[in-house]
Amino acid sequence: NAGVTQTPKFRILKIGQSMTLQCTQDMNHNYMYWYRQDPGMGLKLIYYSVGAGITDKGEVPNGYNVSRSTTEDFPLRLELAAPSQTSVYFCASHSPWTTSNTGELFFGEGSRLTVL
Amino acid sequence: AQTVTQSQPEMSVQEAETVTLSCTYDTSENNYYLFWYKQPPSRQMILVIRQEAYKQQNATENRFSVNFQKAAKSFSLKISDSQLGDTAMYFCAFMKLTIYNQGGKLIFGQGTELSVKP
Numbered sequence A: 001n002a003g004v005t006q007t008p009k010f011r012i013l014k015i016g017q018s019m020t021l022q023c024t025q026d027m028n029h030n031y032m033y034w035y036r037q038d039p040g041m042g043l044k045l046i047y048y049s050v051g052a053g054i055t056d057k058g059e060v061p062n063g064y065n066v067s068r069s070t071t072e073d074f075p076l077r078l079e080l081a082a083p084s085q086t087s088v089y090f091c092a093s094h095s096p097w098t099t100s101n102t103g104e105l106f107f108g109e110g111s112r113l114t115v116l
Numbered sequence B: 001a002q003t004v005t006q007s008q009p010e011m012s013v014q015e016a017e018t019v020t021l022s023c024t025y026d027t028s029e030n031n032y033y034l035f036w037y038k039q040p041p042s043r044q045m046i047l048v049i050r051q052e053a054y055k056q057q058n059a060t061e062n063r064f065s066v067n068f069q070k071a072a073k074s075f076s077l078k079i080s081d082s083q084l085g086d087t088a089m090y091f092c093a094f095m096k097l098t099i100y101n102q103g104g105k106l107i108f109g110q111g112t113e114l115s116v117k118p
Helices: none
Strands: A004-007 A010-013 A019-025 A031-037 A043-051 A054-057 A064-066 A076-078 A087-094 A111-115 B003-005 B010-014 B019-021 B024-026 B032-039 B046-052 B064-069 B074-079 B088-097 B104-108 B112-117
Touching: A004 A087, A019 A031, A019 A087, A019 A111, A031 B104, A043 A064, A043 B104, B003 B088, B003 B104, B010 B019, B019 B112, B024 B074, B032 B064, B032 B074, B046 B064, B046 B074, B074 B088
Parallel strands: A010 A111, B010 B112
Antiparallel strands: A004 A019, A019 A076, A031 A043, A031 A087, A043 A054, A064 A076, A087 A111, B003 B024, B019 B074, B032 B046, B032 B088, B064 B074, B088 B104, B088 B112
16 A cells, blocks of 8 residues: 655756646545645645645645646646745645544655755 | 644653643634644654544543643643653644535644653
């Protein structure tokens, strides 16, 4: 069982370039999230999705776009990369919460992005 | 918009002693969940404890308990009998529930780095 898989794990971008961070989960989870974590800081929610075809903005959506065409995939697109987007990005997912599993989140290993 | 604030960037405690981590949040919602997550150096996020906003009783999980003050929008975590393995970053988190009450927008605080000293 692979869980939540993020690719790439590391990437260096030049200012103005674009790229897509991939996130795939094989647990049939409805809920998926993208966070960024700057050094010594907490996780900031970029976008989230409650199911295929449904996405919504989080706290820091500017400069990013997402899509959710399938339950499994939730790619994060960076357009016109800027140094302020240098961070570690985490994808997370969970199944519909019940009384027995509320709060259980599955995180990917993270993608470290540097914009120079 | 919801916000979560952890005002203690770092804390330390001696092994076997008790420590309390603070968290405040701001929301106009009435139906939500609150969580404490632990992030060890491996970066894996581990659920420590959860609290449903409609429940007045404070949640407990073994050595971990919370003090939930809904009117004050405060949600502190108490760790009793601290162990070396408790050393980690601790995040307070808030979730506004969707109409299905099965998940939703999950917001994290800035984190508190806890060191347990032998």
